[in-house]
Amino acid sequence: MADIVPLHKEEPRGLVLREVSGNVLRLTLNNPPANTLSIAVMEALAGELDAVAKSDDIRVVILAASGALFSAGHDLKELTTHRADDDQGRAFFEKSVRLCADLMLKLNRLPQPVIAEIDGLATAAGLQLVASCDLAICTDSSTFCTPGVNIGLFCSTPMVAVSRAAHPKQAMEMLLTGETIDASTAKDFGLVNRIVPKQYLQQVVNKYAAVIASKSPQALRIGKRAFYGQAEMSITEAYDFATGVMVENMLKSDAKEGIDAVLGKRTPEWKAE
Template identity: 50%
Template sequence: MQDLSPLTQQSLLSEPVEAGVVRLTLNRPEARNALSRDLLKQLHEEIERLGQEKNVGAIVLGAAGNVFSSGHDLKELTAHRADADGGEAFFRETMTACSAMMRAIVACPKPVIAAVEGRATAAGCQLVATCDLAVAADTADFATPGVNIGLFCSTPMVALSRNVARKQAMEMLLLGEPISAADALAYGLVNRVVSRGDVMAEALGMARTIAAKSKSTVAIGKQAFYRQAEMPLEEAYAYASEVMVKNMMAADANEGICAFIEKRKPEWKDK
């Protein structure tokens, strides 16, 4: 792959694993991988960069240490209470930056898979919910505990409520208690639960499967999935039908269908 050298910044690592698969690692274990403003910026920029890399087919997002992410960096936020405005401008900028990063993951044409070895709380849980797929260790847990410290998890609520049923989302938000990986699987927050130590291998396996497919087709499908989900039924079918027609006209659709009929492996052009 081209132009995929690891980042030099310590708080986010980026490395190509093999053809088509890139691994990102939140690398602030000493701070429980809290999403500082700097880390939010790095993650946003790297997701956007990889989204434009024609040779990338899938991204796996993991974390160093025993915690996937504890959410926003509360120490960083609290330090700005000494600002002239009590921190209001910094708080607003941070929430805007976090929301923009989450939207970048959704908008990224490459599927992003969360590999969760440990606890994911608040904006860390939001990050898991925002990723297209998620694999968790059987010892991992998830929480939106802001209500316990007087700061309701309002922005994590956006991703959470779009991935799990309302009653489960409200339970997590109102009780602020952690749920197990098994419950996260039952709620629909994660796709698979495996033994601790097998998470990255499982996530990379999923990434390999995706990366072997037509990248243009996957990009079309990901964009359409999120767009139709917000539409009324009739509008969603009209939109999805138009997407299918345009997809049918693509070179890879023609190649894939012909390969299926001829019982051979398709040769993707990614267009």
Template identity: 50%
Template sequence: MGILERHDTNAVRRLHMNAPERLNALSDEMLAALKAEFETLQDDTTIRAVILSGEGKAFCAGHDLKQMTAGRQAEYGGRAYFKDLFDRCTEVMLAIRALPQPVIAQVHGIATAAGCQLVASCDMAVAATGTRFGVNGVNIGLFCSTPMVALSRNIPRKQAFEMLTTGSFIDAQRALELGLVNRVVAPDAVAAEAEALAQTVADKLGTAVRIGKRAFYDQIEMTAADAYAHTGQVMVENMLHSDTAEGISAFLEKRPPEWEQ
């Protein structure tokens, strides 16, 4: 078995991080595997939702500190290595946002530092009770500056700042209250809950969801006026799609739609 396993079921792809002995850390190998899978998904219209999960007792413990320590031995204290590492991690996080398919994090155990960033970068998240979330790099003298980008776009800024500066953890229920996760369920139900959510998404018209995900992230960076102008045009293009016409007709005729895509 590889460091990142792939399983497809009913238009849903599960990507399962499989490095439990390293708490599924975002090592050089894990980042490369995630990037390769996301590149494959970019043009795959047969997959309409993605679940990201982890093996063992943790979802993801962030960057691989042993690799980072080894990287420090390079020229200039590892400056070029660290710049490359954080750039590669950023590429993976942005790739999730750029994917046409919604990505659901299935979280258990811990999600810390860049692991918490990974949860925040996913479109939705389902967490097991007992899961702990933290951007706790400050505890070892490394402020979680890149994880901060995703976290501060998910939860209120004062709560994000407190997590970043104190290194304190929050539990799954608090993560739900703050908006970091969508649902919290018992540990033995978290996989089924993530799969049910993914299947609900996958059952929708893939074209509409792809259009909608891109528009969601485009408009969120705009002023309200620009966002309305942009999304109005997006809806025009969506309305002109033949499968959308079929969906509306089916609704009016009280029958299931017969979509081509």
């Protein structure tokens, strides 16, 4: 297995660790003890996503975290220190929340599928991070919540991703009560795909990544973009849009190769775009 190396050489303890294995990139939040999404962490992760978006070699991204918590969301200590600013923190709050929103959009718009690997608590913007990934696999001891309402701060930006991943009334239940839900409930709500024992988490996630990475890179990129694009349309618009996407996809070299492979009873050989 490849060594995990820091994102930035000037940081002895990289805030985001990266490991490449074949066509799969594993990014690990490394901001203990709570993996809070400080400005530095979000900038580091955004930088990694910008870099991988340009890669033809990476086909799947895994987003994991070190330590006992997946992520506790925004760094409250960092936010609080700026209440002493002349504007009572407004400019810094705007910077932090906007950076977080832009990070979630990068995950959504990344050409490669992203799998969240969760072991522990994912709360507030940490849950927003999970909900913004394409797939989510967690341990049976993982927990999830949007607790902002408990401290007088409704989780409005996490709400955007959570309300698109979970059923509306169940998303609102989390947002209004601030209560923590277990892994089983999170799966019922639609926030995670699979629940596995802790000792098998990485093995299962790696298997999912390998299966997806074995597919046509052209089809993966086209499909992810189309999935989120049609979701914002009416059903009539969605079918018109998807029809055009399907035709363009059929004209791609991988589609020709895939169909020829089926007819020739052989394994397809995909080409990088």
